[in-house]
Amino acid sequence: MGEQWIQEILNLGEDEKMTPKQLAILQAAIEVFSDKGYSAAATSEIAQKAGVAEGTIFRYYKTKKDLLLSIVGPTMSRMIAPFVLRNFKGVLDIPFDSYEDFLRAFIVNRLEFGRKNFRIIKILIQEIPFQPALREQFVENILGKVVERVEKIVEHFKEKGEIVEIPTPAIIRFTVSSVIGFLLARLLLMPDKDWNDEEEIELTIRFIMHGISPDGIGSKTFK
Numbered sequence: 001m002g003e004q005w006i007q008e009i010l011n012l013g014e015d016e017k018m019t020p021k022q023l024a025i026l027q028a029a030i031e032v033f034s035d036k037g038y039s040a041a042a043t044s045e046i047a048q049k050a051g052v053a054e055g056t057i058f059r060y061y062k063t064k065k066d067l068l069l070s071i072v073g074p075t076m077s078r079m080i081a082p083f084v085l086r087n088f089k090g091v092l093d094i095p096f097d098s099y100e101d102f103l104r105a106f107i108v109n110r111l112e113f114g115r116k117n118f119r120i121i122k123i124l125i126q127e128i129p130f131q132p133a134l135r136e137q138f139v140e141n142i143l144g145k146v147v148e149r150v151e152k153i154v155e156h157f158k159e160k161g162e163i164v165e166i167p168t169p170a171i172i173r174f175t176v177s178s179v180i181g182f183l184l185a186r187l188l189l190m191p192d193k194d195w196n197d198e199e200e201i202e203l204t205i206r207f208i209m210h211g212i213s214p215d216g217i218g219s220k221t222f223k
Contacts (some may be wrong), residue, residue: 003168007072021052021056021060021126022060024050024051024052025046025047025050025056025057025060025061025067026067026070027050028046028047028049028050029041029046029050029068029071030071030119030120030123031049031068031119032045032049033068033071033119033123033126033127034047034119034120034122034123037126037127038064038068038123038126038127038130039130041064043057043058043064043067046067064083065131065133068123068127068131069133069137070124070125071120071123071132072120072127072134072137074139075079096153098157098162099153099154099157099162099163099209100205100209102157103175103179103204103205103208104201104205104211106179107182107183107201107204107205108201110183111183111186111187111195111197111201112177114183114186114187115187118187118188121187122146122188124138125188129205147169147172150172150175151168151172154168154171154172155168174208177207178204178207178208179204179208182200182201182204186200
C-alpha cells in the first residue's frame with residue numbers, strides 16, 4: 001500500500017494533497033485498525049509504524065475516532081460507484097440493456113474494488129456495529145444515495161418485464177444480500193478457496209434472477 005494507493009482511495013484533489021507524514025499516518029492506521037480493530041488499536045503504535053511522534057497524529061486528527069472516520073468515510077462513498085452512484089436523470093439514462101448486465105458489471109467492479117481496498121473494507125465491517133458516527137455515515141452515504149438510484153434501475157426493468165412484480169425494497173434486499181454474501185465469502189471468510197470467480201458471479205446472478213427452486217421465484221405471485 002503506497003502513497004498513490006492512499007491518494008486514490010481518498011479521492012483527493014490537487015489542493016487537498018496530504019503531507020508525507022499525514023499519508024504515513026493514514027497508511028499505518030489502516031494496517032493497525034484492520035489487524036487489531038479500533039478499540040485495541042493504540043495511537044502510539046500507529047505513530048511508531050508511521051515513523052512520527054504520537055503528538056503529530058493529533059495535529060491532523062483531534063481524536064482516534066476522527067482518524068477512523070477519515071479513513072472509512074471516503075471508502076463508503078465509493079463502495080457502490082461508479083455503477084450506481086451516477087447522477088441518473090431518469091430511467092432512460094441507465095446504461096445497461098438488462099438487469100443481469102447491471103448485476104454483472106456491479107459485482108465485477110465491486111470485487112475488484114474489494115481486492116484493492118480489503119483492509120479498509122475490513123475496518124468498515126468490524127466497526128459499523130460499534131460506532132454510531134460510522135453508522136450515520138453509512139446511512140447517509142450508502143443507504144440514502146444508493147437505494148434511491150437502485151430503485152430507479154429496478155423499476156425500469158420491472159416495467160420491461162424482466163423482474164417479478166414484488167415490492168422494489170424486497171428486490172433490493174435480495175440483490176444486495178446475495179452480492180454482499182458472495183463478496184464476504186470470497187474476500188473475507190474463504191479467501192484461500194480455489195475460486196472460479198467468473199462461474200461464481202454467474203451463479204450469483206442466476207440465483208438473484210431465478211431463485212433456487214426449479215420454477216424460480218418469478219413463477220410465484222407476491223402481494
